[in-house]
Amino acid sequence: MKPSSRAVHAGRHLEARSPLAPDLSPASVYVFTDLDDYDAVVRGERPGHYYGRNSNSNRQMLERAVADLEGAEAAVATASGMAALHVAILTLAPSPVMVVATRELYGGTAALLRQDLEPLGYEPHFVDLTDLDATRRAVQQAGLVIAETITNPLCAVPDLEAIATMCRERGVPLLVDNTFATPLLCRPLELGASIVMHSATKYLGGHSDLVAGVMAGDATAIGAARTRAARTGGILGPFDAWLALRGLRTLDVRMTRHSENSLALAQAMRSMPGVARVHHPLLDESPSRGVASRLLPHGSGGMMAFDLVGGRDAVQRMIRRLELVTFAASLGGVETTISYPEITSHRSMTAEERAALGVGPGTVRVSVGIEDPDDIIADFAQALGA
Numbered sequence: 001m002k003p004s005s006r007a008v009h010a011g012r013h014l015e016a017r018s019p020l021a022p023d024l025s026p027a028s029v030y031v032f033t034d035l036d037d038y039d040a041v042v043r044g045e046r047p048g049h050y051y052g053r054n055s056n057s058n059r060q061m062l063e064r065a066v067a068d069l070e071g072a073e074a075a076v077a078t079a080s081g082m083a084a085l086h087v088a089i090l091t092l093a094p095s096p097v098m099v100v101a102t103r104e105l106y107g108g109t110a111a112l113l114r115q116d117l118e119p120l121g122y123e124p125h126f127v128d129l130t131d132l133d134a135t136r137r138a139v140q141q142a143g144l145v146i147a148e149t150i151t152n153p154l155c156a157v158p159d160l161e162a163i164a165t166m167c168r169e170r171g172v173p174l175l176v177d178n179t180f181a182t183p184l185l186c187r188p189l190e191l192g193a194s195i196v197m198h199s200a201t202k203y204l205g206g207h208s209d210l211v212a213g214v215m216a217g218d219a220t221a222i223g224a225a226r227t228r229a230a231r232t233g234g235i236l237g238p239f240d241a242w243l244a245l246r247g248l249r250t251l252d253v254r255m256t257r258h259s260e261n262s263l264a265l266a267q268a269m270r271s272m273p274g275v276a277r278v279h280h281p282l283l284d285e286s287p288s289r290g291v292a293s294r295l296l297p298h299g300s301g302g303m304m305a306f307d308l309v310g311g312r313d314a315v316q317r318m319i320r321r322l323e324l325v326t327f328a329a330s331l332g333g334v335e336t337t338i339s340y341p342e343i344t345s346h347r348s349m350t351a352e353e354r355a356a357l358g359v360g361p362g363t364v365r366v367s368v369g370i371e372d373p374d375d376i377i378a379d380f381a382q383a384l385g386a
């Protein structure tokens with residue numbers, strides 16, 4: 001089946017009299033009548049569940065669906081994207097190493113590296129992964145590399161294929177945060193990543209109504225991640241798993257529409273008053289255009305950004321005037337939202353650090369939704385006085 005069909009069906013095997021929509025199973029524990037049977041289920045020799053922290057039918061359906069879509073042998077779902085990152089990092093690097101990460105890394109991941117892992121001996125090292133020479137030098141020293149398919153907020157696309165080759169040559173594991181692209185647009189494991197992870201809070205769920213994470217990879221790595229997630233306890237609850245699977249069913253149509261809308265808005269934004277620069281990986285002038293067209297042939301999803309002349313005051317004026325579009329510090333929902341990196345994702349950085357990334361007081365990140373593109377464009381146009 002094609003990925004669009006797999007998104008609709010993956011993770012479940014329907015038989016006569018199966019409920020078409022999955023039952024929600026909130027049970028924390030399961031009943032057994034035979035000690036050998038219990039033992040076999042715990043050892044994984046027989047199918048079934050015994051305790052909700054270890055496994056649950058709703059979580060298992062979601063995990064199987066994500067594994068299928070990512071082209072992975074297995075997946076494990078966690079309480080949030082951060083829980084997935086924590087478990088994935090400790091699985092790929094169980095003892096302290098130098099961790100080379102993209103310099104635009106999501107702020108929460110950077111904080112995890114600096115505030116939780118650095119005190120344990122891990123050495124975070126941030127590089128521009130779109131600079132392949134700098135990346136090659138950094139990979140020589142690395143014990144783990146962390147990349148994002150599309151960076152936040154300026155939507156650069158590093159050459160994951162080239163980075164995976166460098167990592168493989170040095171025997172360094174590569175962890176890819178595929179939150180912005182989803183497996184419908186990019187499958188990093190096929191490019192050579194060791195583990196791929198998502199904040200399922202974003203596009204996989206897609207409706208801004210759950211917090212969840214998931215990681216996928218080969219059976220050995222995910223087996224280790226699963227026992228670590230069960231041990232440390234940050235596993236996903238049944239209802240959020242049920243909601244995430246429900247969201248996943250429409251992933252293909254949503255990502256297609258997000259991709260079309262973000263490109264339409266980016267193109268229209270170029271000529272709006274006060275807009276100094278538009279960041280979208282598939283615009284002709286984007287430095288990532290070549291890599292993005294190769295790695296994201298079906299579109300780049302809903303993320304884009306723009307720089308407004310007049311800084312924070314101009315952004316505040318625009319937010320007051322927007323009618324359809326709202327300010328909300330997340331992304332990936334069906335509705336168009338904007339975020340202001342200076343006080344959201346990049347607030348822990350100094351103004352100089354943000355400036356080095358190209359993020360200024362006029363930078364606005366947009367998570368373009370699935371509304372009619374004319375309505376989204378018209379709302380920004382009226383808010384900017386076009």
Ligand code: PLP
Binds near residue numbers: 152211212
């Ligand atoms: N990775 C990326 C790219 C994100 O944008 C986020 C959250 O914004 C996370 C990871 C963390 O995910 P969560 O908020 O589900 O823990």
